[in-house]
Amino acid sequence: MLPQARRFLGARLRVLAALGGWSLLESAHTFLGGYSVAQALDRGFLAGDTRTGLLWLAVAAAAVVVGGFANQGVFRGLAGLVEPLRDGLLRRVVSASLREAVADPARADSAVVSRITHQTETARDSFAGLVLVARSFLFTAAGALLGLASLAPLLLLVVGPPLLLGLALFLATLIPMAARQRDYLRADEALAEEYGAVAGGVRDIVACGAEDRTAARAAQLADAELGAARSLARWAAARTLSLGVAGQLPVLLLVFATPWLLDRGVTAGELLGALTYLTQSLLPALHTLMTALGAAGTRLLVILDRLTGGHDGPPGAETPGPGAPGSAKGGAAVPRPDMASSAAPPAPDAVPSAAPDAGPGGGPEPGAPAVELRSVTFAYGAGAHPVLRDLDLTVGAGECLAVVGPSGIGKSTLTGLVAGLLTPGRGEVRVLGRPARAWPAGEPARLRVLIPQQAYVFTGTLRENLLYLCPGGAPPEAVSASAEAVGLTGLADRLGGLDAVVDPAVLSQGERQLIALARAHLSPAPVVLLDEATCHLDPVAEERAERAFAERPGTVITVAHRISSARRADRVLVMDGAHAVCGSHDELLDRSGLYRDLVGHWQTVRV
Numbered sequence: 387m388l389p390q391a392r393r394f395l396g397a398r399l400r401v402l403a404a405l406g407g408w409s410l411l412e413s414a415h416t417f418l419g420g421y422s423v424a425q426a427l428d429r430g431f432l433a434g435d436t437r438t439g440l441l442w443l444a445v446a447a448a449a450v451v452v453g454g455f456a457n458q459g460v461f462r463g464l465a466g467l468v469e470p471l472r473d474g475l476l477r478r479v480v481s482a483s484l485r486e487a488v489a490d491p492a493r494a495d496s497a498v499v500s501r502i503t504h505q506t507e508t509a510r511d512s513f514a515g516l517v518l519v520a521r522s523f524l525f526t527a528a529g530a531l532l533g534l535a536s537l538a539p540l541l542l543l544v545v546g547p548p549l550l551l552g553l554a555l556f557l558a559t560l561i562p563m564a565a566r567q568r569d570y571l572r573a574d575e576a577l578a579e580e581y582g583a584v585a586g587g588v589r590d591i592v593a594c595g596a597e598d599r600t601a602a603r604a605a606q607l608a609d610a611e612l613g614a615a616r617s618l619a620r621w622a623a624a625r626t627l628s629l630g631v632a633g634q635l636p637v638l639l640l641v642f643a644t645p646w647l648l649d650r651g652v653t654a655g656e657l658l659g660a661l662t663y664l665t666q667s668l669l670p671a672l673h674t675l676m677t678a679l680g681a682a683g684t685r686l687l688v689i690l691d692r693l694t695g696g697h698d699g700p701p702g703a704e705t706p707g708p709g710a711p712g713s714a715k716g717g718a719a720v721p722r723p724d725m726a727s728s729a730a731p732p733a734p735d736a737v738p739s740a741a742p743d744a745g746p747g748g749g750p751e752p753g754a755p756a757v758e759l760r761s762v763t764f765a766y767g768a769g770a771h772p773v774l775r776d777l778d779l780t781v782g783a784g785e786c787l788a789v790v791g792p793s794g795i796g797k798s799t800l801t802g803l804v805a806g807l808l809t810p811g812r813g814e815v816r817v818l819g820r821p822a823r824a825w826p827a828g829e830p831a832r833l834r835v836l837i838p839q840q841a842y843v844f845t846g847t848l849r850e851n852l853l854y855l856c857p858g859g860a861p862p863e864a865v866s867a868s869a870e871a872v873g874l875t876g877l878a879d880r881l882g883g884l885d886a887v888v889d890p891a892v893l894s895q896g897e898r899q900l901i902a903l904a905r906a907h908l909s910p911a912p913v914v915l916l917d918e919a920t921c922h923l924d925p926v927a928e929e930r931a932e933r934a935f936a937e938r939p940g941t942v943i944t945v946a947h948r949i950s951s952a953r954r955a956d957r958v959l960v961m962d963g964a965h966a967v968c969g970s971h972d973e974l975l976d977r978s979g980l981y982r983d984l985v986g987h988w989q990t991v992r993v
């Protein structure tokens with residue numbers, strides 16, 4: 387870090403020289419401030435010469451104007467120092483992040499956002515503040531001490547020791563404060579990275595029932611950041627003590643020592659001049675120095691250390707997040723493996739079957755229907771018209787139910803309720819004998835799979851996509867069998883096999899649906915909900931996929947897109963808003979006018 391700082395400053399000697407020149411002027415302003423007040427009193431007002439007193443006060447006033455002028459110059463010089471620092475840091479961080487991203491595209495480092503925005507800006511501001519106050523303190527202290535010495539050297543004996551003691555105390559707090567600052571930044575980055583992961587993976591989190599776990603993890607990181615901030619604040623309080631010793635104690639000592647100083651020939655004007663130096667120049671300069679060095683200084687050290695890669699690895703190496711989510715083309719987010727393993731379903735052998743209970747308080751109820759709705763009423767808002775009203779439905783284990791009805795009647799809402807994504811306003815939805823929303827976090831994912839119309843495919847190999855709902859893995863034969871069953875093999879061959887990387891952006895909607903269907907087929911969930919999940923497949927491909935699910939052990943509820951789907955199902959649920967009718971295809975042709983209309987429409991358009 388030091389050689390880099392030397393190089394940086396060495397390349398800007400002219401800027402430094404200009405800053406030094408303006409600062410000398412500031413020093414003269416400090417010197418004149420106390421000195422002219424002392425002269426105004428001793429030679430002017432106390433000696434009965436008001437004109438001289440006023441003249442010296444005019445000198446003090448002129449010194450203030452000179453000080454303001456000098457300040458202006460300092461700010462101009464400062465920009466020439468801090469802007470190149472920020473630009474250099476930004477270049478460095480962006481280059482390093484791009485290099486990492488090109489080398490390992492899967493490892494998206496979302497903490498880089500914090501570095502590019504928050505941290506480089508903080509570094510620039512901290513550096514500017516630091517240069518400003520460190521320089522100001524040095525030149526102000528030089529001017530004030532020179533002034534005290536020229537007024538009466540005895541004054542230095544009273545003011546010097548507490549000043550030095552306070553400065554020493556302050557220096558002792560710098561290292562612990564830097565450590566606390568580092569802790570704080572780490573906590574901040576970890577939190578930023580977690581929020582990035584959560585934002586990119588909201589759909590996965592909800593689909594896997596991992597909301598509680600995700601919220602708990604985010605809360606834990608937020609607490610860690612809070613703890614780090616508190617610890618930093620405690621050290622800031624310790625620093626205030628050193629400010630008291632260095633800044634306030636000299637004033638008190640000066641007041642106490644006044645009789646002693648007067649006995650030794652120090653005049654009233656010199657005492658007032660000394661007080662002016664202390665209260666008008668040294669104390670404010672000390673205060674800003676300590677605030678800046680203690681906060682901005684330590685912050686700058688830590689940030690520079692991190693931005694320039696001087697910490698335990700290159701930027702980003704500390705929080706590698708092997709699966710940090712990256713937004714895949716096509717809008718799908720890649721889930722973090724740790725998130726997936728916690729939230730997605732466990733290994734197939736851990737999947738509850740309909741028979742034995744999985745344990746106290748969890749698992750399906752033996753012999754219970756796969757899905758049961760009891761007088762379910764649901765509306766999308768307190769005053770909204772209910773989409774479902776007093777709906778009763780029982781779907782047995784292993785049954786295949788097709789759901790049909792006009793557009794907007796509530797078919798997707800029904801699948802959302804069964805999946806536990808929606809809560810009924812009245813009534814109850816039970817899956818495998820237990821309330822759909824009452825399963826412990828993570829459980830729903832291993833009980834049911836919901837495939838919506840917009841199939842979800844992420845950048846990764848085809849195999850990773852298929853295994854997404856089997857975090858415990860599945861034998862290669864099972865993966866191939868599911869791919870074959872739903873008719874994915876042709877696409878897999880075209881893509882280069884199951885281990886070929888899939889780019890969702892170049893797949894057709896039907897191809898994406900085939901991948902999602904194979905994933906659901908492979909999943910261990912005993913209840914599968916297909917919400918128009920085959921709508922982009924041609925009729926032959928759709929029939930093949932639906933037959934694959936009919937042969938798969940478990941229950942299937944399909945929101946049907948074509949008459950053929952309804953014909954193949956064991957039963958059909960016709961939704962018409964006021965009441966729903968359930969029965970076989972032939973029964974419904976007799977009993978339901980709406981069903982007859984729908985069948986007639988489907989046959990007319992020949993979809």
Ligand SMILES: Nc1ncnc2c1ncn2[C@@H]1O[C@H](COP(=O)(O)OP(=O)(O)OP(=O)(O)O)[C@@H](O)[C@H]1O
Pocket residue numbers: 766773791792793794795796797798799800
């Ligand atoms: N998130 C929501 N907020 C408010 N209203 C909603 C929401 N989702 C759906 N709806 C409304 O609820 C009703 C049922 O919608 P739903 O998507 O369940 O119907 P659908 O039968 O699946 O329709 P389609 O066949 O067109 O997909 C519609 O009137 C719809 O506008």
